[in-house]
Amino acid sequence: MSAKQVKTVPASGTEIFVPLSKLKKSPKNARKTPHSEAAIEGYASSIAAKGILQNLVVEPELNAEGVATGFYFVTIGEGRRLAQLLRVKRKEIKKTEPIRCIVDTTNDAFEISLDENVTREDMHPADQFEAFKKLADERGFGAEEIAARFGVTPNVVRQRLRLGAISPKMMQAYRDGELCLDQLAAFAITDDHVRQEAVYERLSYNRDASTIRRLLTETHVPATDRRARFVGIEAYTEAGGTVLRDLFTEDRGGYLEDVALLDGLVTAKLGSEADAIREAEGWKWTEAHLDFPHAHGMRRIYPHSVELSAKDARALKVAQSQFDQLTEQYQTVEELSDDVDAQFGELEAEIERLEAKRQAYDADDIARSGAFVILNHDGTVRIERGFVRPGDEKPQSEAEQESGDRSRNGSHDADGQSMQGNAEGAEAASEEADDRPLSDVLVRDITAHRTLGLRLNLSEQPEVAIVAVTHALAAQIFYLGADAHVVGIRPVKTDLAAHAEGIEDTPPGKAWADRHANWARQMPRDVTELWTFVAELDHDSRMSLFAHCVALTVNAVILPLERRPRALATADQLAEAVSLDMTGYWRPTVRSYLGRITKARILEAVSEGVSNEAAERMADMKKADMAEAAEQLLAATGWLPSPLRTAEPRHKVMDTSNAARDGDLISETAE
Template sequence: MTIHAKSAQTTIAGESGAEVFIALNKLKKSPRNARKTPHSEAIIEAYAASIAAKGILQNLVIEPELDDEGTATGFYFVTIGEGRRLAQLLRVKRKQIKKTEPIRCVIDIKNDPHEISLDENITREDMHPADQFEAFQRLNVERGWGAEEIAARFGVTAHVVRQRLRLGAVSPKLMQVYRDGDLTLDHLMAFAITDDHARQEQVFDSLTYNREPYIIRRELTRTHVAAGDRRAVFVGAEAYIEAGGMIIRDLFTDDRGGFYDDAALLDRMVIEKLQGIAETISQAEGWKWADVHIDYPHAHGLRHTYPKPVVLSEEDEAAYQAVLATFNQLTEEWKSAEELPDDVDQRFGELEAEIERIDAMRHAYDPDVITRGGVFVMLSHDGTARIERGFIRAEDEVPELEADGHTIIDGDGEIIEADVGSDPDGGSDEDAEEDGKPLSDLLVRDLTAHRTLGLRLALGEQPDIALIAVTHTLAVQAFYQGMEAHCLEVRPTSTHLGGHADGIEDTAAAKALADRHVGWAADMPANVADLWGFIAALDHASVMALFAHCASLTVNAVKQPWERKPRAHETADRLAAALGLDMTAHWTPTVRTYLGRITKANILAAVSEAASDEAAERLVALKKHPMAEAAEQLLAETGWLPVLLRTIDPATVADPLDLTAGEVMTDAPPMTDLVPLDDADPASSDGAGASGAGEGFDVAAE
């Protein structure tokens, strides 16, 4: 029986179980409701959205309010349904309904209100999350409702709906495993990173005892490209999607922009964009060729030339001085300002750009080099185009004629035409007379051997000339590739560091070294035959600077897992101490460079040492990646360095394992950030500890 509000007052006292419509403003919270903790704002929002879309699906249970004399007051206590009452009040506040909106209720005056409100909250079973996910998926597929519409009807955010839709799209096989309790919700969220059921099931079948969600995500995205990858940064998400690519987003973790699903498409787009840049440069500057590569082709074997100083024209020099004067005047006017107006800031930018443009004109490539040479256009570590100019191929080298006129040598030092009458064994003096030679090859070798001995003796007695000779030998090989123009058998080698540390060529230190090299290269004479005179004419300080630069290119302190060079590394330590090397100026611990590649224990040890034990303790409960990110913030500006980068004077530190002196040295480099591999976090096994030389320890964590 249904009783409407106007007659309810006369009937409710004797009719328990009657269904009535009561005005919303006549309903009150029951003081005997077992739920004392207030409903959350989120659940009230959800109730309000559901009621607005579908109405109240379940009656409220009420009892009449009585005064001290037992007389009905006309108000009612809500025993069951307080959340729905609050949702309707929220709708009143939003002007969606009136405060007198009739609410369908059931009167209960027989049961204890406290007991039935407790019963309603206890005697129930929530829907299994898998059923919820699949139900949302059906609404999306069968009714065509999008995330926003479903969210509006159920009072949740569109993001939550997208998460549930993604979970509902997981392979039915894995969903059943989740229902059976053999997968957790975290596992299911990891599988939901892709909607490829076959791939999901393949990864599930390949899992061993270690089923960490990060492993599942890593396996599912192994063939994809992270949005932070330099190729993705260079191409851009919008262009990639327009080309038909798809970006996979992880709705449950911070995926840093997602994953590009088609690596081949991305590589093709990178090459095409680089080719466009190469064509523009080639046409604008007149280079003979422009090659495009994603990575720098270190084994190209080409001679590298550099721009030479150019005297500016009177017009350009006058323009430069005028711009510089304006810049200095503006700087003086605004030197005390805390913040520049937009127009002034824009003017500073224009002046700086013009100064840089004219400065760039002070160095230029020889037109002959441009007509014979080329450019490499590559992708930098930070996702920008890297342009390297001035390379000469062997076939484009201008042949060099030797003084005797018999031998022609190309730029790589290869003999391409020789005197076929010469005897490789030297021949006798009589043979030389028959051949019409003034001296036999054997005698020439004999005499020059004596001259070499004399040079060695004399050079050892004149250090200043020895410095010039060694500097010349190093400079020839550093700046004139393939030219055999030195007589000292000093063969410097320069190990390419890009193959040992990803992105090292884009660091500030690498840029400073490259700039220093280009600066010297710009001053070098075009003809290697003039190099001796160039160096000999330098003042002592300049010779020493050039010598130091050339020597610096040969330093190699890289530790390889297969090498056993303890004395070489000890010398590197002594060199660092002698130089006063401070690596805090060149390197900082970040997630990419260090913290994301070591164990959690080592992260905590670093934070404890650099910040405090308390700071480390606050990170203990975090997972690997959040811990690394938090540690990066804590270590910033502290100057903390791992042991391998610290400079310690070897003369003051004995070998900590050398116990012949009777005691262990206590001032040896700290070993606290060496952690047994048995305790290592699996997340750190991404290559950082692959050296294999740790004798049971993660040496990469030093």
């Protein structure tokens, strides 16, 4: 190498400025995995804000003859070189931008490249969080400004600022390894240090992040709550309410902190809805309730069928025809356009509006009864109409009053007149009177014989027995306080809404309510006409009413402290008998099931419903993510938890040998 050539190569340790276009990636760089786009973006943002804080280390490029080419290989600082090239692409700098470098021809390029990436210790994340917080507090930098200076997203900056603002006690626990980052992030859902520390003291062995979040938000209302959905987050915040947001998980809108304010807004809005219903429909009263008051103690009246006006009948026919034509036109289309979907929606609404006119309440019924305005589980309003307070019932006629007195006193004479005093004394003192009433003792005696005759005859006429039982059930189900039945069967009705929140709002719940209301509308107004109504129904209709009344008494609810093994076994047999398939009424969702069980149970469900492989792929997920993923996987499988499964019907086909064997078995048992 000539003297001139030697002079062109700077000595090792020399600081020089090299044009960016003269820098190349070193083939001796120990880092083989390329820098990520995010990392390069971060370098570029940092350099744009603060310049290159650490010199690049380079060695001259030599050709085959050992002559310097004027280019330099970057031994240390390849990420910074790529960041500057990105800035060139963005036209922030030129290719000729001088880059400060240190020449190193003494050390092995590969070894110092490896040393640069290995012999160092990253800053503890806690220090980073607090440093970001310091930039915001002392220099007034916002999230966007900090993000631009360090090449991260504003959301990442907000997360680090939130973590930097956590209680010093929590931060020290994180530094000491007593809390992991997920747990620290869970504490950061609130900036209340006192509350953070109080929850930390309450934690036992279970320090799961979801448990920490639950404890920190147990006095708040999630934005998915029906009250929040009914009022609206915007209305709540405009009223001065605050919303707690979780920057680290999908919080579905956050948590409303001022529960009293929210409840006040709900009460006011529900009350306004109730007032509007009363004014628009003419009810005597309306009451607003979060939940339906099942213990209202009122009789309910239902609307009766009316003929549509000619105008409405024509409009219904046109709307139904258009709906049918649209259905036929698009029956093979997998996904409807927004316009067509809107047309279907408009026609359905019009048909529903006109069909509703087929039912109407009498004006005098509306004038003396009222309606409950209820908040559904999904945050919508439900209106239950036609309830009559005891004080608003129509006065009984004189004959009805006498009948009521007889019923209460339990005594009757041959002409249906009531009697007073001691029956036996009256019988002894009035032997000479021809028009005296029969004594209670005698009436009791002869009506006992009549009852026996009724039992004997009824036992031989199953069809009439069905009428009697149906009458007894309907009289007690559809008429409040109507002691009109003679068969001693009493329905015991279990309020399922007390056991499963929101069950009335589900499609099966609404289907049952509609079925019950349909029968209620058909009931005669006077309970004394009920027997004739039931008796004159055709066989299928009578059996349908009978089945409905019996079904209302079914109770297969399993309570924590209630032990009814034989009854529950019967419930299983009933499920088999009616071929119950709960997939038509229920499916496992995050809200209904998956969000309320352990991760192990979720994985078990996926393993049973989908495959073991699918469950294994989910094993490392957080519980919330796991539950959502499981809901998607199980949606089309028909999987059910064991309490909802129905056993396969046990069909017993008996041949001659089986019959003989069973006969032998019976004989052996008898012996």
